[in-house]
Amino acid sequence: MKVALITGITGQDGSYLAEYLLGKGYRVVGMVRRTSTIDYSRIDHIQDQIEIAHGDLLDQGSLYDIFDTYQPDEVYNLGGQSNVQLSWAQAVLTAESTALGVTRVLDCLRMVTPLARFYQASTSEMFGEADESPQHLGTRLNPRNPYGVAKVYGHLITQNYRQKHGLFAVSGILYNHESPRRDLDFVTRKISHGVAQIKLGLADELRLGNLDAQRDWGFAGDYVRAMWLMLQGDQPRDYVIGSGQAHTVREFCRVAFDVVGLDYQAYVVADPAFFRPAEGHPLVADPGPAQAELGWKPEVGFEALIEMMVRADLAALAS
Numbered sequence: 001m002k003v004a005l006i007t008g009i010t011g012q013d014g015s016y017l018a019e020y021l022l023g024k025g026y027r028v029v030g031m032v033r034r035t036s037t038i039d040y041s042r043i044d045h046i047q048d049q050i051e052i053a054h055g056d057l058l059d060q061g062s063l064y065d066i067f068d069t070y071q072p073d074e075v076y077n078l079g080g081q082s083n084v085q086l087s088w089a090q091a092v093l094t095a096e097s098t099a100l101g102v103t104r105v106l107d108c109l110r111m112v113t114p115l116a117r118f119y120q121a122s123t124s125e126m127f128g129e130a131d132e133s134p135q136h137l138g139t140r141l142n143p144r145n146p147y148g149v150a151k152v153y154g155h156l157i158t159q160n161y162r163q164k165h166g167l168f169a170v171s172g173i174l175y176n177h178e179s180p181r182r183d184l185d186f187v188t189r190k191i192s193h194g195v196a197q198i199k200l201g202l203a204d205e206l207r208l209g210n211l212d213a214q215r216d217w218g219f220a221g222d223y224v225r226a227m228w229l230m231l232q233g234d235q236p237r238d239y240v241i242g243s244g245q246a247h248t249v250r251e252f253c254r255v256a257f258d259v260v261g262l263d264y265q266a267y268v269v270a271d272p273a274f275f276r277p278a279e280g281h282p283l284v285a286d287p288g289p290a291q292a293e294l295g296w297k298p299e300v301g302f303e304a305l306i307e308m309m310v311r312a313d314l315a316a317l318a319s
């Protein structure tokens, strides 16, 4: 039985990946950090099938002990501070987990399990104010916030450890992926939750930032499949994963309100408090090479994703 270690198992992607790997017969070990109230809500339903190991990306010794104890065959590094806006307020903490945390994990891999395969959760935010659209592996990295800068470090150190130490280490540059398990801070879940509240009479407006901002959105369940596929190849290499289609926040709102038979224009308020600096070329993936080489294709499209999220929030709020 192969052993998979997932950092960030309590997060959105960690929970979907754990489900996926369990389905493939892996022994799944999830690293959980100590907080005053640990939130297991995303992995409650699989807690009896996984093993929890306590550790923190800021604590080298804890990582080393986990590697030593479980001797993982595959390591998925999904942990870290992942909120773009918060990274301005907590720039150093973001760098500690999202940048240096990667090196700490890679050093364990190098010293304890050098034959293990490693996945690094990189992001389209590394392209930042992008020079071109769609983006591909050759597009210049030009991050525009501390989170993006930290992720560039993680991406490059993964490449460097692969070259210098011969590790099977890959970096997946993933575009926004969402689900009913997305944190409420992110725009998609903020919208689906807001729509459900309005439909049920619990709110009468939804305050958002720039409605013309564009993103390449997909379903998290589809994207964790790509992570696994990247570790099954003959050679380690990096991939760009996205749908290849950009949509505006406004379109997301229109479809989400349509699901409950309402017109978004009557409820959505543009609030300067949620605006970010103007963005140039839209962040949209060129997923061609990943589709050709990995045989990966998303199964849930834009409308289906939104419907799934709105219905899940309606059901949760109505219960």
Ligand code: NAP
Residues within 6 Å of the ligand: 007, 008, 009, 010, 011, 012, 013, 014, 032, 033, 035, 039, 055, 056, 057, 058, 077, 078, 079, 080, 081, 082, 083, 097, 121, 122, 123, 124, 173, 174, 175, 176, 177, 178, 183
């Ligand atoms: P998420 O829901 O925010 O989950 C982040 C996870 O990291 C949580 O389990 C969190 O644990 C853990 N974590 C935070 N700080 C940690 C630390 N110091 N030590 C150990 N664990 C720590 O993020 P996600 O959406 O699942 O994304 C997974 C990864 O992919 C992240 O690295 C993210 O930056 C990256 N990514 C995400 C997207 C996307 O659209 N979702 C796109 C590209 C890349 P707690 O529960 O204790 O907070």
Ligand code: GDD
Residues within 6 Å of the ligand: 082, 083, 084, 085, 122, 123, 124, 125, 174, 175, 176, 177, 185, 186, 187, 188, 190, 207, 208, 209, 210, 211, 213, 214, 215, 249, 274, 275, 276, 283
């Ligand atoms: N959060 C938020 N709240 N975003 C808003 C709002 C609002 O009220 N109104 C408009 N937006 C716009 C943002 O300006 C941005 O252009 C877009 O919606 C998406 O914002 P988020 O959902 O917060 O996600 P993100 O793109 O900043 O970051 C997520 O995706 C990255 C991949 O591109 C995170 O998951 C990152 O960890 C991930 O790397």
